[in-house]
Amino acid sequence: MTDHTRKGAAAISTTERQPTPAPIAKGGNPSEGRGRRRASWAPARWAYSFYGVAATGAVIGQTWVALEHLPWPPAVPLAVRVLAVLPFALCLELLAMALAAMADERMRLGERAYGFRTFSAVVAVVAVGIQVVGHWPVLYWSSVFGVLSGSAYALWLLHAAARRRDALRAMGKLADTAPAYGLWRRVRHPIWTARAADLAREGHTDADTGAWRPLGLYESLRAAELMMRDEKRRPAVAHAVEKVVRADQWDMRMAEIAVHTLDLDRLAAELAARVDYQAWADRLAPAITAPVLPPTPQDTDSPAAPNPASTEAAPEQPHQPPTPHDPDTHREAEPDPEPRPDPHDHNDHDEEQDDDQDDDEEFDADNDAALAPDLVPLLPAARAARDELLGEGSTVSRDALAHRLRRNGTAIRNNRVSELLNALRREEASLNAAHSKVPA
Incomplete structure (x- = not known):
């Protein structure tokens, strides 16, 4: 309730002349100066x-x-x-x-x-x-x-x-009156308005002067909104803190003691006070920033546009007729014939091994290029898991491969397992195609 409203209430409800409310010192009772009114005409x-x-x-x-x-x-x-x-x-x-x-x-x-x-x-x-x-x-x-x-x-x-x-x-035994929030706001948001009225009557003490004053209309509405939002968020944080406290204790009885002794709401409030919102904003900024597209091959292969300044600065050359083509002097250079391999240098078995090794290396390079950079180190583990499943006579599916990888100590999500499985299938298809090219 503002000072003007206090004066009006005093004029309606009393006929005595009352002094101006004095400021309240820090640590004092805020209600000591609430009932004091300024002298005014009393109807x-x-x-x-x-x-x-x-x-x-x-x-x-x-x-x-x-x-x-x-x-x-x-x-x-x-x-x-x-x-x-x-x-x-x-x-x-x-x-x-x-x-x-x-x-x-x-x-x-x-x-x-x-x-x-x-x-x-x-x-x-x-x-x-x-x-x-x-x-x-x-x-x-x-x-x-x-x-x-x-x-x-x-x-x-x-x-x-x-x-x-x-x-x-x-005497401080009755709260001050709340601001007029209006019938429409009270009907649409009864809980919000009631909380705002309580906060307005409660008021607050200024940290600098130590004087008590009630909250205004929009101050109380904003304070009630923040309080209700905090009441919804803090239990969730406290529940998560409880889980962490229980997980840190190996003994269940010690975990119960820790949970019931610690003030989880206070821990939640301390965590909320230490949040670095600037760092979180920097961390999440790429999610709302438009990605920069790489240049396309057409852009890189296209010739550079001529510089108008250099074109204007270059002197004009006189027109010269083209020289006639002389077949003797201007003969196109023919490519040198490729050297044929010597059949006495390598035997047939070595050639087959070299072909297989070249195919394997070519496939590994292709698969490494097709896979994401973070999945390339997991490809050997996926191959080992596939070989174990084939040795047991099981079907190499996504779930089976994911279960075997996790059992072998490799933590990976199911959607990333799908990429590894596709890479293994492309590897198998390439190996089969490479062996089919070798004559029996």
Whole structure:
């Protein structure tokens, strides 16, 4: 609640001039200065005037009913009758307010004062009933005196309740009023608005000056949003921390002791405070950055564009006719014939081994080029796993190959196993094709 709102609330609820709220020192009670109000004009004085008029009219109505319905002897003059009835009429009309004032005093001390409040309400109902029934069937007088009696009592209750709230707020026993969030926001977001209202009434203490002040409308809404978001995220972090703490303990009993002793919420808060968001942003930046495409072969093979500056700077050469073609002097160089291998240098068996070795080397180079760089070191392990499966008579499938690799100590995901399996199948197909070229 802002200072302007505090002044308005003070003007409506009290008639006393109150000092300006003083700043609250660090470590003090923030509620000590909440109820202090700045001096301002109090419209409550109009309430006193109206209450006096309504109470006077109610006493007149009670006296009139007594004069008409009581059996007075003819010898008793009218003035004596009025003086005899007036004290009882005043007592009946003012007793309800007196009981309400006593109840208000006890409620300021923290009591509920149910007895005083019940007794006051019963007396007020009796007084209003006498006014209505005593002036019946004249509807005008019945309604006028009944409304005057009931409104005087209701106004007294409202005024006393407002002053009691101010007194309780000054003592720190009642929270300040929350900002006006609007009906539409309260209907659409009831929980969010309720949390914001609680935070606004709670307020905060300035770290620099040590003065307490309530939160404004948008400050409280933002604070409630952050708190609700943190309440949703922190249990998940605490649950993950619990799993890590349990995993670090080999003894289950020690793990239970550690989990129940440590404040997991506090650990979650400490982790959230130490997060380096700048480093995470740098780490995740490539995910939202457009990739740079490599140049295509057409771009690399195309001739470079001529430089306009060099073209303009070069002197113009005179046109020369082409020289005639002389077949004797300008004969195209024919390629030298390739040397034939000497059949006496190698035997047939060595040639077959060389061909097989060349095919294997060519396939390994192709497979290494086709595979991702991080899968090339895993290719020997995949070949060994494939040979083990074939030796056992099992089918070389993706799941079987992944299970055998993991059993042999190679950790890999299933989608990467598919790439290794395709490489092994291409290797087998290439080997079969290479052997089919060798004559039997």
